[in-house]
Amino acid sequence: MQWETVIGLEVHVQLATKSKIFSGASTAFGAEPNSQACAVDLGLPGVLPVLNEQAVAMAVQFGLAVHAEIPDVSVFDRKNYFYPDLPKGYQTSQMYHPIVGPGEVEITLDDDTIQRVRIHHAHLEEDAGKSLHEDFHGMTGIDLNRAGTPLLEIVSEPDMRSAKEAAAYLKAIHSIVTYLGISDGNMAEGSMRCDVNVSVRPVGQEAFGTRAEIKNVNSFRFVERAIAFEVDRQIELIEDGGKVVQETRLFDPERDETRSMRTKEEANDYRYFPCPDLLPVVLDQAYVDHLREALPELPADKRERFQTELGLSAYDANVLSASRSMAEFFEEVKGVCGDAKQAANWVQGEFSGALNRENLSIEQSPINARQLGELISRVIDDTINGKAAKEVFQALWNHQGKNADEVIEAKGLKQVTDTGAIEAMINEVIADSPAQVAQYCDAEPEKRGKMIGYFVGQVMKASRGTANPQQVNKLLKEKLDAKL
Amino acid sequence: MVLEQTHVRRAAHLARLAISDDQASRFVDDLSQILDMVDQLQRVDTDGVAPLAHPLDATQRLRADEVTETNQRDAFQRCAPAVEDGLYLVPRVVE
Numbered sequence: 405m406q407w408e409t410v411i412g413l414e415v416h417v418q419l420a421t422k423s424k425i426f427s428g429a430s431t432a433f434g435a436e437p438n439s440q441a442c443a444v445d446l447g448l449p450g451v452l453p454v455l456n457e458q459a460v461a462m463a464v465q466f467g468l469a470v471h472a473e474i475p476d477v478s479v480f481d482r483k484n485y486f487y488p489d490l491p492k493g494y495q496t497s498q499m500y501h502p503i504v505g506p507g508e509v510e511i512t513l514d515d516d517t518i519q520r521v522r523i524h525h526a527h528l529e530e531d532a533g534k535s536l537h538e539d540f541h542g543m544t545g546i547d548l549n550r551a552g553t554p555l556l557e558i559v560s561e562p563d564m565r566s567a568k569e570a571a572a573y574l575k576a577i578h579s580i581v582t583y584l585g586i587s588d589g590n591m592a593e594g595s596m597r598c599d600v601n602v603s604v605r606p607v608g609q610e611a612f613g614t615r616a617e618i619k620n621v622n623s624f625r626f627v628e629r630a631i632a633f634e635v636d637r638q639i640e641l642i643e644d645g646g647k648v649v650q651e652t653r654l655f656d657p658e659r660d661e662t663r664s665m666r667t668k669e670e671a672n673d674y675r676y677f678p679c680p681d682l683l684p685v686v687l688d689q690a691y692v693d694h695l696r697e698a699l700p701e702l703p704a705d706k707r708e709r710f711q712t713e714l715g716l717s718a719y720d721a722n723v724l725s726a727s728r729s730m731a732e733f734f735e736e737v738k739g740v741c742g743d744a745k746q747a748a749n750w751v752q753g754e755f756s757g758a759l760n761r762e763n764l765s766i767e768q769s770p771i772n773a774r775q776l777g778e779l780i781s782r783v784i785d786d787t788i789n790g791k792a793a794k795e796v797f798q799a800l801w802n803h804q805g806k807n808a809d810e811v812i813e814a815k816g817l818k819q820v821t822d823t824g825a826i827e828a829m830i831n832e833v834i835a836d837s838p839a840q841v842a843q844y845c846d847a848e849p850e851k852r853g854k855m856i857g858y859f860v861g862q863v864m865k866a867s868r869g870t871a872n873p874q875q876v877n878k879l880l881k882e883k884l885d886a887k888l
Numbered sequence: 889m890v891l892e893q894t895h896v897r898r899a900a901h902l903a904r905l906a907i908s909d910d911q912a913s914r915f916v917d918d919l920s921q922i923l924d925m926v927d928q929l930q931r932v933d934t935d936g937v938a939p940l941a942h943p944l945d946a947t948q949r950l951r952a953d954e955v956t957e958t959n960q961r962d963a964f965q966r967c968a969p970a971v972e973d974g975l976y977l978v979p980r981v982v983e
Contacts, residue, residue: 421953422953422954423953423954423955427957428954429955429957430957436959436961436974437973437975438961438965438974438975438976439959439961439974440957440959442960443960443964446964448964454949454950454951455948455950455951456951456953457952458953459953477941479942484902486904488976488981501941535981536975537980540972542980543977543979543980544977544980545972545975545976545977546977547975548976678942680942682942682948683941683942683944683947683949684941684947684948685947685948685950686947686948
């Protein structure tokens with residue numbers, strides 16, 4: 405039987421506010437345990453939460469970025485359950501009237517086609533603390549620094565049909581929240597966490613199959629692997645006559661499998677009710693409009709503009725718009741050298757390659773956009789050839805010189821375009837290679853094109869890479885063909 | 889709805905309240921009366937009435953995103969039964 409996979413994602417994004425959603429405690433990562441957990445975060449008696457304006461603004465910005473409805477009124481509810489890292493005994497969340505209504509995200513697949521995934525809603529809530537299960541004399545340690553950190557939970561419709569689509573969706577969300585600057589998007593530090601709902605159904609069937617929820621899938625790669633495993637498991641189960649049960653499963657990246665979490669007896673009885681400590685949040689149109697006007701250019705718009713205005717390919721446009729830092733770097737390089745295609749090639753090629761090799765982010769790059777743009781300008785105006793350009797790049801990367809011109813000067817890499825000088829080198833190479841010249845003359849005409857490579861190599865070597873390769877090629881061919 | 893002891897026990901468990909058999913049967917009576925009142929409320933025609941999220945006719949005030957709290961861990965941890973390395977210790981939680 406042919407099966408179809410149905411996937412929906414719940415993405416929790418930690419909002420990059422300075423203070424918590426309902427208190428003035430700091431949200432900075434990595435502080436001493438419990439040094440950033442105040443009376444409100446601890447749920448001590450007599451405290452009252454007060455909502456952080458910035459968290460509201462960030463949630464609305466996200467909503468606007470995914471073309472969502474922003475309701476006038478949203479309401480906080482209490483989600484009740486007992487767990488030691490939730491000291492109040494409930495999580496303040498939004499069940500019935502979320503701050504962001506239905507919207508839509510564009511995702512880009514491997515073949516550069518674009519697809520739409522609907523957003524069901526996004527709501528504000530508070531994060532819980534952390535439980536440390538290492539041995540504290542048989543006890544569990546609780547750090548409540550994270551308790552009360554604002555989260556935006558983004559719930560998709562079950563619109564994805566493969567692990568690849570799910571990963572593309574997660575990347576699109578990551579890209580939007582980092583463009584907006586509402587989250588650092590750091591998955592390793594838990595700033596973005598993902599629960600995946602997966603089910604399978606026979607192709608052609610309309611009704612959804614029973615779904616399993618996979619918790620805490622915390623990297624783009626794990627999303628694909630967790631789904632791949634879960635889909636195989638469900639299909640095998642059904643084909644063997646079994647039934648998928650609705651349950652929560654945990655992905656184990658070490659074993660590459662999902663495992664059933666021990667189902668709590670009273671699971672899913674959260675007894676939501678409106679939080680009496682918080683009043684309804686009312687957003688007036690002027691406030692929303694003001695946030696809309698302040699939105700930066702978003703990845704989908706940038707991708708579009710890179711293609712239509714700059715004439716880049718879908719692939720280039722997609723890679724260069726994927727992160728805000730990448731897009732800004734590229735645009736600055738392009739601004740300096742004035743050639744979008746060359747800028748795109750250099751940023752994706754030499755530059756990204758060097759970053760990857762040394763495992764650096766764009767912010768950590770030893771070479772800045774101005775330096776790279778100036779270097780490309782020197783290729784465009786024929787001051788240096790491509791080979792020398794790579795040498796200059798390497799030198800700038802290693803801080804051997806302030807800018808391209810300085811390196812070109814110091815290393816004597818200025819391209820030789822003087823025909824007389826190139827001719828002199830060619831004559832020398834031809835005189836030194838009688839055997840190769842004879843072979844060239846005896847060869848079939850269609851093979852000569854390839855054989856000329858040897859002579860080009862020798863001339864380039866003689867010029868220490870500074871001769872203009874197009875000129876060398878042209879002159880060599882003329883001189884060798886004259887010997888036929 | 890007819891309330892039974894099992895309902896009361898379940899609600900007590902969800903709220904982590906220990907109740908005796910005696911209390912359980914008393915709560916069946918008390919809570920049944922509350923539910924009767926709810927039934928009465930439910931008979932009111934509320935078509936066209938927006939649900940009330942809060943009894944106060946006011947909207948949420950927002951605070952500026954500023955860190956205003958200082959570290960008072962030592963004071964807070966004085967009333968915790970067990971702490972170590974800055975952590976609150978609780979009976980082991982196994983996932």
